[in-house]
Amino acid sequence: MTSTATLNSLFAPRSIAVVGASNTRGKSGATPIALLRKQGYAGRIHPVNPKEHEVQGLPCFPTIGDIDGDVDLAIIAVPARFARGALEAARPGQLGNAVIFTSGFAEVDEAGRAEQKALQALAGQRGIRLLGPNCLGFMNIPQNVYATFSPAPLTGIVPAGKIGMVTQSGAFGAYAYSMARERGIGLSFWVSTGNESDVDVADCMQWLVQDPNTEVIMAYMEGCQDGEALKLALRAAHEAGKPVVVTKIGRTAAGAQAAASHTAALAGNDAVYDALFRQYGAYRAHSMDEFFTLGQALSIWKGGRARRSLGIVTISGGVGALMADEADDQELALPPLPEDLRRRLLARIPFAGPANPVDVTGQAITDPAVFQDTCLDMLETGAYGALAVFLAAAGSSESLWPHIEQLARSLQARHPETPLAICALLPAERRRKLEELGCMVFSDPSDAVRTLGATLGRHVALPARPDGSQADSFAVEPGAGTFSESASLQILARAGIPVVPSIVATSAAQACAHAKALGAPAAMKIVSADIPHKSDIGGVRLNVQGDDAVAQAYQALRDAAKKHAPAAKVDGVLVAPMISDGVECIMGVHGDPVFGPVVMFGLGGVFVEILKDVTFRLAPFDAEEAKAMILSTRASEILQGARGKPAADIDALAQALAALSRLAYAARDTISSIDVNPIVARPAGLGAMALDAVVVRKA
Incomplete structure (x- = not known):
C-alpha cells in the first residue's frame, strides 16, 4: 500500500485515454467515453484505436504514445494479450495510471497469473499505478469521472452523496450501484478493484478517508492479501470518524471456495475477519439489505457511545x-x-x-x-x-x-x-x-x-500500535517442532502468564519428595515433546497422594511411554499440585497467513470443538479488550457465578489472556501456535493459572 497522494491522479484524473475505444454502443471501449461526455467530465478524453480516426466525435489516436502531453489515466479495454503492449506503447513517464477492464489474468490459470505478473513488473518500472485487471473500473461522482464499462449508470445516474463504495467484485458492484440508485442513496465514489494487482481495497479506503466528499465507506470483500494494510486503513477510517460497513463473503467453507475461484483472493478464516472488524470498529453486514440499511443510516447518524437503551x-x-x-x-x-x-x-x-x-x-x-x-x-x-x-x-x-x-x-x-x-x-x-x-x-x-x-453503545478501543521493539523482545530456543509441556509452561511464565508450580522428576524418589512438599494431591504427567497427547497413551495420573501411590504412578507413566511411544524422547515426569477450585478455560494462538497471530479464548473441556463457544482477537491487545473477549462468550455466565457457584477471577484471566497476546505478537516470527488447555480461573481474588500448555515453533 502507498500514500493516498499517489492515487489522486488515478481517481481524479485531468486527462483520460481509452484504449480500445469504440463507436459501437455497449462495448467496453464505448461505454466510458459515452458516460464521460454525457455527464460532463471536465478533463481531456483521448480515444485510442489504430483502426479508427474518430470515435464518438473525438479524434482517435493509434497508441497512447501518439497523444501529445501526459495522460493521467489510461482505460484499457482490449483483450488480455494486448493489455501489456498498450502500456508499453506509452512514452516513459507519459502515463500515470491505468484501469484494466480485461479479464483472463490471475483469476483464470497459471498463464494468466504469469501475464498479470509481467503487467505488474512493467507498471512498476514505469511508475504506473494499476487498478485491476478484471475490474469494472471506478466512478468519482462529484467530479463526473466515469472510468467504467458497467451498464448500470447508463440506465440512471446515482446522485452525488456522502457514501464511498469499494468492491472486489464487479458484478456485485454493478448491482450495488443499481440498488443505491433505487433506494435514493447518494454516492461520492464507486470502485471495483478486481484482481488487485496493485491498488486494493485498503488503498481505496485510505483514499476515501482523505476524500472530503466521503463520510461513510461501504466495502464488499472476498479476501485480503495484505493484512497490515487493511488494519491501517480501518484504523485511519475510525480515527477520522468515517464509519466503515463491510460485507465479507466466505463465512463458510463453500463460500470461501467460491470466493477463491471468483478472484485471485485469499478468503481466509472468517472468525479472523470477524475479530478484525470488531477490533477496528467496522460494521459487518451479513446481507445486501443490511449492507445498505447500515450504510444509509450511518450516513445520517455516525454512531457513537450513546447508551444501549x-x-x-x-x-x-x-x-x-x-x-x-x-x-x-x-x-x-x-x-x-x-x-x-x-x-x-x-x-x-x-x-x-x-x-x-x-x-x-x-x-x-x-x-x-x-x-x-x-x-x-x-x-x-x-x-x-x-x-x-x-x-x-x-x-x-x-x-x-x-x-x-x-x-x-x-x-x-x-x-x-x-x-x-x-x-x-x-x-x-x-x-x-x-x-x-x-x-x-x-x-x-x-x-x-x-x-x-x-x-448504539459501540466502544472501540483500537489496538495499540506495536512499537518496533516488540518484534524481537521474546526469544525462544532455536530449532523446530513442539516444546514439551514443562518447557511450554516455562515460556508462558517468562511472558507473565501464571502457571502451575511444577518440577520434572527423573526418578520415583524425586517425584515423591516433590509431591510430599506440595502437601496436596498431585497431578503427574509424562514429559516428552514427542507425545503431545498424553492422555491417549495413559500418560496422565490425577489426585495422586502418598509415597507409594506417587512411586507407582511414576513407574506406570514411564512404562506407558515406553510401550506406546518407544521412539519418544522422555524428559521425565511432571509433578504439580491438583487445582480443583475454579473454572477450566482454554486459550490459544495460531498464526494467520494474512493477519498474523490470532488469539482464541473459550471455556475448556472436551466439548470445546463441538460447541464452538470461542472468540478471537488479533494480537496484541490489552486487558480491557481481553475482558470484553471473555464476556462475549455464552459461557461467561459460568465465570460470573452460575447456580450458586462463586464468581471466577475474570480480571486475572483477562490479564493472562492479554499477556498471551503480547507473547504471540512478540514471538510471531518464531512461534507457530500455542495451546493452553486448561487455564483455570480460580474464585475471585485467587487469580488464574495455566495447568497445561503446548508451544510449537515455526519450521
Missing part, C-alpha cells in the same frame, strides 16, 4: 410489541416511562399504553401534539440512548406531514446527539426531507431496531 413510541400496540421483541434480541434495554410522564400521558389519552413501548394509539392522529410532547418528554429524562417512532401510514397524510416534520425538527434541535429512527410509509421526497433533518427513516420497524442495535 431505547425508547419506543408507537400508534400501534402490536407493532410496539414486535419492536420490543427485536430490542430484546439486540440486547437493548427498554427503560419504563417515569411515573410523572405516565400520569401526564394518561391524563391526555386515558386508554394509552404508558409503558415502553409507549402506545399513544390512533388518538395521536387527531391530536398530533401528544406524539411530539411524549417524545420530547422521554428524551428529557436522559434515560434513552435512542428513540424509535412508529407512524404506520401516517407519513403519507397531507394533514399530518407538517406535524411529523416539526417532530423531527424539534427532537434534532433539542437532542442532536440522540439518534431518532422514524418508521413510516413515506413518499420519497418526504423521506429525503427527514433524512436531511438528521433522522434515520425505515419502512420496516424491525429494521429500525436492528440498525440501532448494531450502532
Whole structure:
C-alpha cells in the first residue's frame, strides 16, 4: 500500500485515454467515453484505436504514445494479450495510471497469473499505478469521472452523496450501484478493484478517508492479501470518524471456495475477519439489505457511545410489541416511562399504553401534539440512548406531514446527539426531507431496531500500535517442532502468564519428595515433546497422594511411554499440585497467513470443538479488550457465578489472556501456535493459572 497522494491522479484524473475505444454502443471501449461526455467530465478524453480516426466525435489516436502531453489515466479495454503492449506503447513517464477492464489474468490459470505478473513488473518500472485487471473500473461522482464499462449508470445516474463504495467484485458492484440508485442513496465514489494487482481495497479506503466528499465507506470483500494494510486503513477510517460497513463473503467453507475461484483472493478464516472488524470498529453486514440499511443510516447518524437503551413510541400496540421483541434480541434495554410522564400521558389519552413501548394509539392522529410532547418528554429524562417512532401510514397524510416534520425538527434541535429512527410509509421526497433533518427513516420497524442495535453503545478501543521493539523482545530456543509441556509452561511464565508450580522428576524418589512438599494431591504427567497427547497413551495420573501411590504412578507413566511411544524422547515426569477450585478455560494462538497471530479464548473441556463457544482477537491487545473477549462468550455466565457457584477471577484471566497476546505478537516470527488447555480461573481474588500448555515453533 502507498500514500493516498499517489492515487489522486488515478481517481481524479485531468486527462483520460481509452484504449480500445469504440463507436459501437455497449462495448467496453464505448461505454466510458459515452458516460464521460454525457455527464460532463471536465478533463481531456483521448480515444485510442489504430483502426479508427474518430470515435464518438473525438479524434482517435493509434497508441497512447501518439497523444501529445501526459495522460493521467489510461482505460484499457482490449483483450488480455494486448493489455501489456498498450502500456508499453506509452512514452516513459507519459502515463500515470491505468484501469484494466480485461479479464483472463490471475483469476483464470497459471498463464494468466504469469501475464498479470509481467503487467505488474512493467507498471512498476514505469511508475504506473494499476487498478485491476478484471475490474469494472471506478466512478468519482462529484467530479463526473466515469472510468467504467458497467451498464448500470447508463440506465440512471446515482446522485452525488456522502457514501464511498469499494468492491472486489464487479458484478456485485454493478448491482450495488443499481440498488443505491433505487433506494435514493447518494454516492461520492464507486470502485471495483478486481484482481488487485496493485491498488486494493485498503488503498481505496485510505483514499476515501482523505476524500472530503466521503463520510461513510461501504466495502464488499472476498479476501485480503495484505493484512497490515487493511488494519491501517480501518484504523485511519475510525480515527477520522468515517464509519466503515463491510460485507465479507466466505463465512463458510463453500463460500470461501467460491470466493477463491471468483478472484485471485485469499478468503481466509472468517472468525479472523470477524475479530478484525470488531477490533477496528467496522460494521459487518451479513446481507445486501443490511449492507445498505447500515450504510444509509450511518450516513445520517455516525454512531457513537450513546447508551444501549431505547425508547419506543408507537400508534400501534402490536407493532410496539414486535419492536420490543427485536430490542430484546439486540440486547437493548427498554427503560419504563417515569411515573410523572405516565400520569401526564394518561391524563391526555386515558386508554394509552404508558409503558415502553409507549402506545399513544390512533388518538395521536387527531391530536398530533401528544406524539411530539411524549417524545420530547422521554428524551428529557436522559434515560434513552435512542428513540424509535412508529407512524404506520401516517407519513403519507397531507394533514399530518407538517406535524411529523416539526417532530423531527424539534427532537434534532433539542437532542442532536440522540439518534431518532422514524418508521413510516413515506413518499420519497418526504423521506429525503427527514433524512436531511438528521433522522434515520425505515419502512420496516424491525429494521429500525436492528440498525440501532448494531450502532448504539459501540466502544472501540483500537489496538495499540506495536512499537518496533516488540518484534524481537521474546526469544525462544532455536530449532523446530513442539516444546514439551514443562518447557511450554516455562515460556508462558517468562511472558507473565501464571502457571502451575511444577518440577520434572527423573526418578520415583524425586517425584515423591516433590509431591510430599506440595502437601496436596498431585497431578503427574509424562514429559516428552514427542507425545503431545498424553492422555491417549495413559500418560496422565490425577489426585495422586502418598509415597507409594506417587512411586507407582511414576513407574506406570514411564512404562506407558515406553510401550506406546518407544521412539519418544522422555524428559521425565511432571509433578504439580491438583487445582480443583475454579473454572477450566482454554486459550490459544495460531498464526494467520494474512493477519498474523490470532488469539482464541473459550471455556475448556472436551466439548470445546463441538460447541464452538470461542472468540478471537488479533494480537496484541490489552486487558480491557481481553475482558470484553471473555464476556462475549455464552459461557461467561459460568465465570460470573452460575447456580450458586462463586464468581471466577475474570480480571486475572483477562490479564493472562492479554499477556498471551503480547507473547504471540512478540514471538510471531518464531512461534507457530500455542495451546493452553486448561487455564483455570480460580474464585475471585485467587487469580488464574495455566495447568497445561503446548508451544510449537515455526519450521
